[in-house]
Amino acid sequence: MDLSKRESAELARLVSESDLRFVRLGWVDNAGIYRSHALSVNHFCELATKGLGLASGVQAVPVHQDSVAAGLPIGAVGQVWLVPDRKSFRSLPWQEGHGSVMGAFVTAAGEPWPYCPRTTLTRQLQDLAEVGLHMETAFEHEFMLLRRGENGPEHFEESHYAATHGLDKAGPILDEMALALESQGITVESILKEAGLSQFEIATLHADPMQSADHFVAVRETLSAVGLGHNLIATPLPLIFENESGNGWHLHFSLWQEDRNLTADGPNLAPLSAAFLAGVLEHLPGLCALTSPSTNSFRRIRPGAWAGAYQIWGYDHKEAALRVPTSRMGGPTNIELKVSDASANPYLSLSGLIGAGLDGIKRNLGLPEAVEVDAGNLNEFERNARGIEALPASLDAAVAALESDPVLLEVLGPDLAEAYLHVKKEEALALGPLSLEEEVSQLIETY
Secondary structure, rough: OOOHHHHHHHHHHHHHOOOOOOOEEEEEOOOOOEEEEEHHHHHHHHHHOOOOOEEEEHOOOOOOOOOOOOOOOOOOOOOOHHEEEEEHHHEEEOOOOOOEEEEEEOOOOOOOOOOHHHHHHHHHHHHHOOOEEEEEEEEEEEEEEEEOOOOEEOOOOOOOOOOHHHHHHHHHHHHHHHHHHHHHHOOEEEEEEEOOOOOOEEEEEEEEEHHHHHHHHHHHHHHHHHHHOOOOOOEOOOOOOOOOOOOOOEEEEEEEEEEOOOOOOOOOOOOOHHHHHHHHHOOHHHHHHOOOOOOOHHOOOOOOOOOOOOEEEEEEOEEEEEOOOEOOOOOOOOOEEOOOOOOHHHHHHHHHHHHHHHHHHHHHOOOOOOOOHHHHHHHHHHHHHHHHHHEOOOOHHHHHHHHHHHHHHHHHHHHHHHHHHHHHHHHHHHOOOOOOHHHHHHOOOOO
């Protein structure tokens, strides 16, 4: 029995000995939606090794509809099998008797299915390991707590950045969220009243990229479930109210060699991390289609919103798409990608990040000088003189950049790339013409 089959058998044993009644076997699709089947414990144990059979079209459903997009070789015909990954197993504190586990797709022969996002990330982690490196990653999870009003969502509270009043009003709900996360093995580092009305942020402890992606999924589900228990919408949708703060899920990452963090060399970036960052910076326009991949994402990414609207990096630069925060007692310990939000499939966004960074290392890319001014305060002539370019301002533009980026397409592989691009083009066509209010109405409880 190979390792994956042994782990699946061990998971089945653990589940059979638990007090659970159902286990939700889940995946994240190309629309960024977390989907799952709730299987009785006995049925789950029967399927744990061979997997749950699903139609191949599960990776061809856009966010705005429940039908498979036409024009792809996956759809109503063909079946794949979803095999659980024991390391992602958790019990759901808001649903007694229910557990959850993420799965990877395989073919009938047991081979990795080329449309599987989890397998894509596994492949990138193997590429990283082949050059003697590994990463630690973590997301900052911004979200809003909103009431359902007659004319749409309404603010739960109206305090401002870091206001104690906001923490007091939402305190019991935030505590419940934190306790729920910690019961699932996710360490909460901090809770912040963010700048937007009714907006909060939960930061979780760094982990390896696969675990971080699993945590991304669990946090998104937990926020929503706890919010529902209080008759509130806890939503991470990137932008809900015009001219108000948006919700980013900023991605922090650091490069490691064994137990040594390679991010800093004295007060500055170390050479290997600088080359990795240079690769991410170069591929950032196409990467946006993976890390900020909804039509709504690009309403958040705008100058002056601390969302990273320009293709620049900088030390302690909150407007830079790639920020290198410095520590008080030494050099930087991580890098922050600001053009990242909760509409992403985290397995694909992390895959793209790693692939772009590895390209920078393989080519020994030089990192341009850090930008030390707010690019949004420069005029077009000044930006052109400095070589500062805006990032894509729409999903259409980001998809076009991804489609023309051979490195990121290779990361995805031809089959997954075709399906992902197709789904995103369908979403841009259907949702692009909508007003913000119409878009929010469709998406506010999707992610």
